[in-house]
Amino acid sequence: MSDEFDPRVEYRDSVGVVSLAGEVDMLQANALRNLLLGVVRNEDLGLVVDLSDATYIDSVGVSLLFELAERLAERQLRLAVVLPEGGLVDRVLAIVNLGSVAEVEPTVDDALAAIDA
Amino acid sequence: MRSRIAADRLRDLQRITDAALAYLPLETLLAELLTRVVAILGVDTAAILLLEDDDKTLVARAARGLEEEVERGVRIPVGRGFAGRIAATRQPVHILNLDDFEVVNPILRERGLRSMLGVPLLVEGAVLGVLHVGTLTERAFDSDDVDLLQRAGDRAALAINSRLTERERGLADALQRSLMPRLPAMPAISLAGRYLPAAAARLGGDWYDAFALPDGRVGMAIGDVVGHGFHAAAIMGQLRSGLRAYAMDGMTPGEVLNRLNRLLRQLEPGRTSTLVYLVLDAHGGTLDVASAGHPPPLVKPAEGGAAFVETTSSVPLGAARHVDYDEREMPLTPGATLVLYTDGLVEHPGEPLDAGLERLREVVQAGEEDLEHLGDGIVDALLPGGARDDDAALLMVRALPLGDTLAADFPAEVESIPVMRRLLTRWLGETGATAAERDDLVLATAEAAANAIEHAYGLAPGVVELTAWRSNGLVTVAVTDFGSWRAPRGTHRGRGLMLMEGLTDGVEVIRRDQGTTIELTRHVGAKAA
DSSP: OOSOOOOEEEEETTEEEEEOOEEESTTTHHHHHHHHHHSOOTTOOEEEEEOTTEEEEOHHHHHHHHHHHHHHHHTTOEEEEEOOSSSHHHHHHHHTTGGGTSEEESSHHHHHHHHHO | OHHHHHHHHHHHHHIIIIIITTTSOHHHHHHHHHHHHHHHHTOSEEEEEEEOTTSSEEEEEEEESOHHHHHTTOEEETTSHHHHHHHHHTSOEEESOGGGSOOSOHHHHHTTOOEEEEEEEEETTEEEEEEEEEESSOOOOOHHHHHHHHHHHHHHHHHHHHHHHHHHHHHHHHHHHHHSOOOOOBTTEEEEEEEEOOTTOOOOOEEEEEEEOTTSOEEEEEEEESSOHHHHHHHHHHHHHHHHHHHHTTOOHHHHHHHHHHHHHHHSTTOOEEEEEEEEETTTTEEEEEEESOOOOEEEOSSSOOEEOOOOOOOOBTSOSSOOOOOEEEEOOTTOEEEEEOHHHHOOTTSOHHHHHHHHHHHHHHOOSSHHHHHHHHHHHHSGGGOOSSOEEEEEEEEOOOOSSEEEEEESSTTHHHHHHHHHHHHHHHHTOOHHHHHHHHHHHHHHHHHHHHHSSTTSOOEEEEEEEEETTEEEEEEEEOSOOOOOOHHHHHHHHHHHHHHSSEEEEEEETTEEEEEEEEEOSTTTO
């Protein structure tokens, strides 16, 4: 709760990497939604969402990831989520089975490889 | 003979100023006074101009025969023209022929005034304004006329001064009241504040504020703007707004002070203010403190002696351009009391500062349980009889220990969720849950609360009740609303229920006529799990 929500965006060739630290919840939902939907460029192959430093994610944050995956799929783009094992965020995304709509990888490099594959 | 007539005139004026006008509103009083001055002196016009707060401008406030002067809001710079010269020199000015004089106010010429006489309105040597009369034909005012007008002016000045003081006092009260915060009601946190105006009813520069931060922690500030009067109060209002804005953006106390320093230097160069800003994580048991030259906070732990907190030494806001305010983290465990104050509370004429500080420490040490009573006790001990030259402010906070059973009410608003999470996190920690068990239950509870907030009340305000208890290694958290049940809207609420079920050992939804309770149960304690 004391972690500041401070999203970072960088591009690795034709893939955007968005790093979300701290809390991904309903209080940030609108700003985050605008950010995530705006970050994908027309020439991109996909998007990586890095949750390595995320400490909390609620059902609104989860739904945002599902919506993102659906929209990317409609454009033949892939979503990869970086998620180290263990911790609350990992448990939450396992419960909702995020793996059914996105590649779930332990590092950013693995995620980039999964999109390129 | 002539002096007897003058004495008659003066008696007329005394009757006007002392009795008949005593209860009239200021504007009516001035108008009535001018009517009488015109009649008694046999002149064609009379006007009163009052000095603005900046001490640089005279503004027409009342007139007879020169009504346009008031209607047009004529403003005369002090030192220039007829009225401006009277205010600057504090001496009567007599003009026999207006043609020979530099006049600022065009209305005097438009009206064809020929001769004029004006006197300063003085109270205790200070200029309040100018009273002047004029004639359309040439008139050589004599010393009796000057004396009479000056006496009329003196009496008018007294009346104006008392009315202004009264009005200022009313405004001061209203302003001060509007700047004193309504302290937030937060579960398991007790807050109390006192503001004591100076005996002279001068508007002071002391203030305090306390508010819930978006992440559920509590922001608290106390400050003292150097100086008095409306200007100091206005600065205090600006600092308070600035502080809240920066605080709400999630800045640390040190960052908040750095920005306030920049803000104050830009808004009011030369003004300074002491300030302490701190963020209380009541449920984490920590305090982040940053101080800008403010007297040190006092802390009384649940067990042990009260002591002043060392803050990193620093200068007041506005005093230096290049200053880096830093914050310090310190523990504030449940049951401990934090006391913030301004120097008006502890500084007394003819007494060393240490004596006042020590008296404050002793009162806090003796420790009234209830913060409101403690506040009364501090004020009684440090400002007995209430007589004081300076204003004083006091702000106290305590994180209350949580019992075996947790029970708290929250407004049914999204902003309540972080507060709820913090409270439950602390309670679960005290209950012996592991970090993972705690995180899971807190998230499940937040989902249950979000559901209640989004669905129970529609757009109407409501309450969400949180209770939690433990028995035989099983923790139950109940989230209750008093609205009407409606199936969850949108897909993420479906996921909310999925998360509640996935993160706990049991989810039960109990629907009643008047509301819904979601009961979450989970085994806690690593062994039991």
